[in-house]
Amino acid sequence: MSYGVYIHIPFCKKKCQYCDFPSWEGKEDLMSAYTQAIVKEIEAQEPFLAKAGPASSVFIGGGTPTVIPITQLERIIDAVRENIPLDPEAEFTVEANPGTVTLEHMTALYTMGVTRLSIGAQTFENDILERIGRIHTAQDIKDAVRWARAAGFTNVSMDLMYGLPGQTMKNLVDSIGSAMDLAVTHISVYGLQVEDGTPLKAKIEAGEITLPTDEETEAMYDYVVNNLPPYGFARYEISNFARDGFESRHNLGYWSDKPYIGFGAAAHSYWGGRRTENLRTPEEYIASIERGESPARPEEPSTPEIQMAEFCFLELRTVRGIDREQFEKRFGCTVESVYQKVIDDLKLKELLTSDEKYIRLTPKGMKLGNVAFRAFLL
Ligand code: SF4
Structure with missing residues (x-):
């Protein structure tokens, strides 16, 4: 991996x-x-x-x-x-x-x-x-x-x-x-x-x-x-x-939804679909390590809907866009089965385009990225 x-x-x-x-x-x-x-x-x-x-x-x-x-x-x-x-x-x-x-x-x-x-x-x-x-x-x-x-x-x-x-x-x-x-x-x-x-x-x-x-x-x-x-x-x-x-x-x-592990104060990790954040200040972080405790704290509990939205707007940041196959592998359903209306709306506004493999932002969509990202938060 x-x-x-x-x-x-x-x-x-x-x-x-x-x-x-x-x-x-x-x-x-x-x-x-x-x-x-x-x-x-x-x-x-x-x-x-x-x-x-x-x-x-x-x-x-x-x-x-x-x-x-x-x-x-x-x-x-x-x-x-x-x-x-x-x-x-x-x-x-x-x-x-x-x-x-x-x-x-x-x-x-x-x-x-x-x-x-x-x-x-x-x-x-x-x-x-x-x-x-x-x-x-x-x-x-x-x-x-x-x-x-x-x-x-x-x-x-x-x-x-x-x-x-x-x-x-x-x-x-x-x-x-x-x-x-x-x-x-x-x-x-x-x-x-x-x-x-x-x-x-x-x-x-x-x-x-x-x-x-x-x-x-x-x-x-x-x-x-x-x-x-x-x-x-x-x-x-x-x-x-x-x-x-x-x-x-x-x-x-x-x-692209790859796992990462963070070390140090305020460092984030993403592993096995779970997100954690280390204690924020250097003082809190040092004290917890000195006590022999883990400095990691779970982030807000995530629902499948939030995980899907995160997956989409992170991948949409790239010019390649959302990898349909990866989405299906990760969530067991197609992007369209969840976001058909969002995709249609954003296409109408010329913010999104797609081909067989990927769904991506248009140049206008890249400029107005936040509008497109918000739309994926159902
Ligand atoms: S304060 Fe430090 S971390 Fe923040 S922008 Fe300046 S150099 Fe970067």
């Missing part, structure tokens, strides 16, 4: 203005105990995973994995290699925040067998980077990619954002141009989401920050979707574009 492994490092140098992820600044004193706890959690799963067979991908994300001392990252990677059987071709990604890495860092990661770096750039405009609370400059992004290449990495992904405060179309075009100049192999492009409880939301409500208009943001989305393919980046998921052969195997697993 093929599955993914996710490891969460919940520390950041400084919290970004828009971020509501489970990540914290100012908790450096917990890093060492946290590393020990993750190693213990991984070791505890060794007998179970030995039976499950080799993992096809490992993803160390955050937070900022590269903010913890490299010796601690090394302990975690060693624990993975010693306790989890890995496919010889396994993709091994580490997220790296420019401003927390050096050439030595990159070289160490490469030597440890990391095969892919995911660099959180967001934009190459220094004033916008500062406004959204990023800790790095455009030059730091360029240095990070240059060092990654010098260390030996050939698979380098970059995250960019659109709809940022003060961002213009020209800024976005320039940022994509800069990413192309750096010859990255994969790009994830996300629209800014203004989340409740974030400093960004408070500043917008106080009138201190303004965002591009809806029309400007939509034009930026259109630019991304229309202009990355001519550069050789095929869209394979709503927000993800890759050169041929550089699609993220780990993320494709999330969108």
Whole structure:
């Protein structure tokens, strides 16, 4: 059975203005105990995973994995290699925040067998980077990619954002141009989401920050979707574009109903159709591991209807779409037997299309993804 492994490092140098992820600044004193706890959690799963067979991908994300001392990252990677059987071709990604890495860092990661770096750039405009609370400059992004290449990495992904405060179309075009100049192999492009409880939301409500208009943001989305393919980046998921052969195997697993196991605070697992989430804060997580308890908690009990809807909207995120055969194998009935009316309605609105094997979003459906996803929640 093929599955993914996710490891969460919940520390950041400084919290970004828009971020509501489970990540914290100012908790450096917990890093060492946290590393020990993750190693213990991984070791505890060794007998179970030995039976499950080799993992096809490992993803160390955050937070900022590269903010913890490299010796601690090394302990975690060693624990993975010693306790989890890995496919010889396994993709091994580490997220790296420019401003927390050096050439030595990159070289160490490469030597440890990391095969892919995911660099959180967001934009190459220094004033916008500062406004959204990023800790790095455009030059730091360029240095990070240059060092990654010098260390030996050939698979380098970059995250960019659109709809940022003060961002213009020209800024976005320039940022994509800069990413192309750096010859990255994969790009994830996300629209800014203004989340409740974030400093960004408070500043917008106080009138201190303004965002591009809806029309400007939509034009930026259109630019991304229309202009990355001519550069050789095929869209394979709503927000993800890759050169041929550089699609993220780990993320494709999330969108195609593959099981995954998560380690660390707030990490999610999906195994045997059951979803669990680890205790959210590093303090709670460390304490539970130190007591010898499992940090995993079951997520909301799921009904077959919810499982079917989740299956559909995760697969719909990909350009391939819902695999009819897989759906039938998993649920014992055809997609149409459950969703015929939804499919017909969405086709009428030109959001959905289908062929013998797959049901997928149209380009318009990709743009209005949430409308289509909601329709599957019967
Ligand atoms: S670096 Fe990432 S995880 Fe950390 S605060 Fe910024 S957006 Fe959140």
